Amino acid sequence: xxxxxxVVVIGAGLAGVTLARRLGELGxxxxxxxxxxxxxxxxxxxxxxxxxxxxxxxIALPAPAGLLRGRxxxxxxxxxxxxxxxxxxxxxxxxxLATGSNAxxxxxxxxxxxxxxxxxxxxxxxxxxxxxGLSKAVRPGVRxxxxxxxxxxxxxxxxxxxxxxQVVLAQQSERLMERQLxxxxxxxxxxxxxxLGVEVHTECRVRxxxxxxxxxxxxxxxxxxxxxADLVVLACGxxxxxxxxxxxxxxxxxxxxxxxxxxTSDPHIRAIGDCAQHADHVYGLAAPxxxxxxxxxxxxxxxxxxxxxxxxxxxxxxxxxxxxxSPFAPLDLAAFGETDPRPGDDVVQLxxxxxxxxxxxxxxxxxxxxxxxxxxxxxxxxxxxAWEGAEPLPSxxxxxxxxxxxxxxx
Numbered sequence: 221x222x223x224x225x226x227v228v229v230i231g232a233g234l235a236g237v238t239l240a241r242r243l244g245e246l247g248x249x250x251x252x253x254x255x256x257x258x259x260x261x262x263x264x265x266x267x268x269x270x271x272x273x274x275x276x277x278x279i280a281l282p283a284p285a286g287l288l289r290g291r292x293x294x295x296x297x298x299x300x301x302x303x304x305x306x307x308x309x310x311x312x313x314x315x316x317l318a319t320g321s322n323a324x325x326x327x328x329x330x331x332x333x334x335x336x337x338x339x340x341x342x343x344x345x346x347x348x349x350x351x352x353g354l355s356k357a358v359r360p361g362v363r364x365x366x367x368x369x370x371x372x373x374x375x376x377x378x379x380x381x382x383x384x385x386q387v388v389l390a391q392q393s394e395r396l397m398e399r400q401l402x403x404x405x406x407x408x409x410x411x412x413x414x415x416l417g418v419e420v421h422t423e424c425r426v427r428x429x430x431x432x433x434x435x436x437x438x439x440x441x442x443x444x445x446x447x448x449a450d451l452v453v454l455a456c457g458x459x460x461x462x463x464x465x466x467x468x469x470x471x472x473x474x475x476x477x478x479x480x481x482x483x484t485s486d487p488h489i490r491a492i493g494d495c496a497q498h499a500d501h502v503y504g505l506a507a508p509x510x511x512x513x514x515x516x517x518x519x520x521x522x523x524x525x526x527x528x529x530x531x532x533x534x535x536x537x538x539x540x541x542x543x544x545x546s547p548f549a550p551l552d553l554a555a556f557g558e559t560d561p562r563p564g565d566d567v568v569q570l571x572x573x574x575x576x577x578x579x580x581x582x583x584x585x586x587x588x589x590x591x592x593x594x595x596x597x598x599x600x601x602x603x604x605x606a607w608e609g610a611e612p613l614p615s616x617x618x619x620x621x622x623x624x625x626x627x628x629x630x
Contacts, residue, residue, distance in 0.1 A: 227520055228302060228310055229253065230292050230464070231318030232260045235493025235509035239316060240284035242517035251310065252284055253302075255291040258348045259283060264506050266351045267375035267541060270358075271382045276348060295468040297486055314488055314520060317465055317476055318513075321458040321494040321504060322346065326367065330429040341436035342429065342452045345376050357451055360384030364451040365439050367426050369396040371539060373455035374409060378541050378551055380453070381416040388419045388447055390426050390439075400537050400555040401592055404571065405578050408594045412551050412576065460495045460502055475502040480529035482516050492516055499532055508533035536604050538597075554600045557590030557607055558582055565589070586612045 227243060229236045232254025240250040254260060258276065265279040291305040301311045323344035325331065333339055343354050354376075358364070362385045366377045369391025377389045389396075395406040396413075410420050425442035429452060438446045460475035471477040471485035475497035482490045482498070492512040494504050503509070515530045536556040559582065561567050566583040577595030581588055581603065588607045593600055606613070 226313045227251070227316065228312040228314070229316045229318055230302065231320055231493070231495075232256065232287060233318060233320045233493065233509075234260075234262060234264075234281065234506055235320070235513050236260075236316070236318030237281050237284055237287075238510055239318065239492060239513040239517055240286065241282065242514060243520060244285055246517060246521035248517075248521050249286055250284070250316075251286045251288065253288055253290045253292055253304070253310075255289070256347065256349070257289065260287070261348055262506075263346075266345070266348070267379045269348075269351050270345075270355055270376065271379035271541065272355075276352070292464060295464055295489075297468055297489070300488060312488070314490065316516065316520075317484070317489065317491040317495055318493045319461040319464060319495045321460050323350075323454060324457045324459050325454060326426070326456045328426060328429050330431060333431070333434055339429065339431040339436045340434055341450055342454070344454045345372060346458065354380075354451070354453065358383045358385050361386060362450045363448050364388070364453065365390060365426075365447055365449045366453045366455055367439070368455035368457065369393070369420070369422065370399060370455065370457060371397055371537065372457075373453075374413065374551075375539065375541060376453050376455050377413060377418050378416060380451075381413070381418050385451070387417070388421065388449075389413065390424045390441070390447075391420070391422045392425050394423050396420070396422070400559070401553070401594075402559045402580065404569070404580070405553065405555070405559075405592045405594045408576055408578050409551070409553065458494065458504055460497070460504075462495055465489075465491070465495070473497050473500075480531060481519055482512060482530055490516055490520075498530065501532065503533060503535060505533075505535045505537065507535045534608050536600075538600070552597050553592070553594045554597055554604075555590075555592040556604055557588075559590045559592045583613065588613060 227250040229240050229250050229252040232252055237260045240252045243250045260281040262279045268274045292302050293305050294303040301309050323346040344350050364380045364385040364387045366373050366389045377387050381387045396409050426439050427442050428440035430438045436449055436452050438448050440446045462472045462476050465476040466472045476491040476495050478491050478496050478498050484491050493509040511533050515528055518528050538554045541551045561582045569580040571578045579593045581591040591603050
């Protein structure tokens with residue numbers, strides 16, 4: 221079967237679905253190919269599904285017209301077609317790669333069975349299937365080890381703890397969420413997790429996964445100490461899904477290389493979202509994916525004369541975790557820009573140990589260049605706007621203190 225569609229989008233995640241829906245609104249229909257059996261969904265909220273706060277249907281995205289389930293197995297750039305696993309061939313005028321990213325599986329001994337499968341009880345935490353598998357397995361008292369203490373690992377550990385699991389979080393670096401948070405904010409996140417009963421180990425390397433009869437039983441640390449485990453969650457980061465692009469001969473670095481019009485090295489192929497690398501950045505966040513989708517929709521719209529280019533996203537990382545009928549306080553944090561000051565920078569910090577709140581901003585040459593907040597986030601909206609605008613702050617410092625201490629709207 222061969223069909224002809226002007227725009228074909230590979231990937232039905234947040235980036236691909238947003239692009240297809242926006243193109244439809246602009247009068248340019250697109251065919252979107254998604255390889256998951258579930259309805260498109262907001263991956264950012266998977267931890268809330270695991271925690272029991274939401275059902276899968278709650279985080280579903282509105283499906284665009286022209287959505288098909290199908291796994292693309294190859295791209296024929298000369299013929300401008302894509303091949304699908306069911307044998308179908310789909311022609312395109314413009315192809316958009318929105319293939320997202322895959323969970324990183326660490327090089328641990330015993331991680332795979334002889335059949336190259338993960339042992340029973342070992343889960344990545346990236347897709348709806350991963351989430352539903354974990355949800356089915358978790359129960360009060362189950363022993364869970366989360367490997368990785370970044371944003372994903374913290375989210376998974378908290379969700380499992382809220383569900384009653386006995387959770388150990390093993391982080392190889394010296395603090396939790398080191399890419400987003402400074403030491404003080406990271407310490408508050410650790411205190412929050414420990415308050416839920418999570419046992420946190422930093423500067424801790426896992427070297428071995430041990431299974432019996434194809435089911436996980438323990439993990440072994442670098443120092444030889446073994447932790448009993450009924451569940452193991454791999455939260456070791458993500459890697460752009462660039463295999464299709466690489467096999468098609470497109471330029472690939474960490475991700476698929478794109479220019480300011482989100483073109484790959486083939487002018488008929490674009491890339492957006494987690495799989496794309498723009499100006500040395502692979503964002504892996506929702507906000508850049510949405511902005512890229514909006515820019516590309518305007519560029520590709522039928523008869524459009526858009527001159528808008530993508531110049532990068534100043535992305536804010538925000539995490540809010542609760543849990544169904546949970547007696548525990550939510551974990552609420554935000555980070556943006558440069559949270560580690562350089563010599564000569566001005567730093568303003570406000571901390572309340574009793575309430576578990578922390579606010580810090582970094583100012584350079586009278587401009588707000590970064591900040592981190594844990595706890596009450598009423599000021600995050602105003603701070604983010606000041607950061608995104610990159611306007612000089614008044615020299616008396618009063619308005620900045622106002623932004624930190626007053627509810628600026630989030």
